[in-house]
Every structure is written in C-alpha cells, then in structure tokens.
Amino acid sequence: MTGRKALVLHGPNLNLLGTREPGVYGRATLAEVDRMVRDHARRLGWRVECRQSNFEGQLVDWLQGAEREGFAGVVFNPGAFTHYSLALRDAVAAIRVPVVEVHLSNVHGREEFRRQSVIAPVARGQISGFGPHSYLLGLDALARGARGRSTPRG
Numbered sequence: 001m002t003g004r005k006a007l008v009l010h011g012p013n014l015n016l017l018g019t020r021e022p023g024v025y026g027r028a029t030l031a032e033v034d035r036m037v038r039d040h041a042r043r044l045g046w047r048v049e050c051r052q053s054n055f056e057g058q059l060v061d062w063l064q065g066a067e068r069e070g071f072a073g074v075v076f077n078p079g080a081f082t083h084y085s086l087a088l089r090d091a092v093a094a095i096r097v098p099v100v101e102v103h104l105s106n107v108h109g110r111e112e113f114r115r116q117s118v119i120a121p122v123a124r125g126q127i128s129g130f131g132p133h134s135y136l137l138g139l140d141a142l143a144r145g146a147r148g149r150s151t152p153r154g
Contacts, residue, residue: 004045006142007071008037008135009062010052011079025104026131033132040136044143056085063091074099075138082107082117093122100138103128
C-alpha cells in the first residue's frame with residue numbers, strides 16, 4: 001500500500017442522508033457519517049478524505065486519481081450507480097488500490113433490482129446492512145491489509 005490514507009466516496013443522493021427515507025437509511029446526516037468515519041480512521045492510525053457526488057463522471061475521476069493522490073484504498077458507496085454503472089465498474093477494475101464497496105442498507109434484502117451490483121465483482125469486497133458502521137467495517141478491511149482486487153467473477 002502507498003500509505004495510511006483512505007478515500008471515502010459517497011455516490012448519488014447520499015447528500016440527503018438524515019432526511020431521505022430515514023426508515024431505510026437512518027437519521028444520521030452525511031456530515032455525521034463523515035465524522036464517524038474520520039474518528040474511526042484516526043483510531044486505526046489512518047487519515048481519510050470524504051467526498052460526495054451525484055455525478056458519475058466525478059466519481060470516475062476520483063477513483064482514477066486515488067493512487068496518484070496517495071490513497072492506499074477506497075471505501076465506496078456507489079448508491080444507485082451500484083446496479084448499472086459500467087463506467088464505475090470499469091474504473092474500479094482499472095485502478096490498483098483496493099476498493100471496498102459499502103452500503104448503509106442490506107441491499108440483498110431489498111427490491112430485486114438492488115440485489116445486483118456491477119461493482120462487487122471487481123471490488124475487494126462488499127459490506128452492507130450495518131448503517132454507518134458499514135463504512136467503518138470497510139475501513140477496517142483496508143486497515144487489515146486488503147491488497148489488490150478480487151478476481152472478477154464470470
């Protein structure tokens with residue numbers, strides 16, 4: 001790994017945390033989630049930079065630049081892009097830093113369309129269903145030496 005710094009990426013609609021479907025996503029705001037993530041990273045001896053975008057291309061640019069910016073890994077909640085963004089899937093597959101896909105809700109226990117991730121086959125792993133703690137578990141995975149990517153299923 002290139003250092004002890006992680007990039008945390010939040011995809012579309014995550015800027016609405018706390019008010020958007022609180023029964024599904026909880027009442028914590030994005031600022032509160034980011035604060036939890038930063039505090040947890042500090043306890044692990046890591047630094048994090050948290051970013052959110054509703055734009056697919058911006059997320060692609062951030063993924064592609066992760067290694068160049070010195071990030072050792074990425075914790076990534078692609079939001080709705082999880083299910084259909086081949087551009088994000090290809091960006092994750094193209095980079096050398098490990099990516100852990102995370103979701104606040106248990107995507108496998110929800111609507112059928114949410115059960116399919118185009119990101120998971122090229123990510124180091126996927127964590128879902130633990131609310132904001134999914135991000136903390138993603139950081140734990142990076143801190144414990146998640147290296148490379150899993151082999152794409154096919």
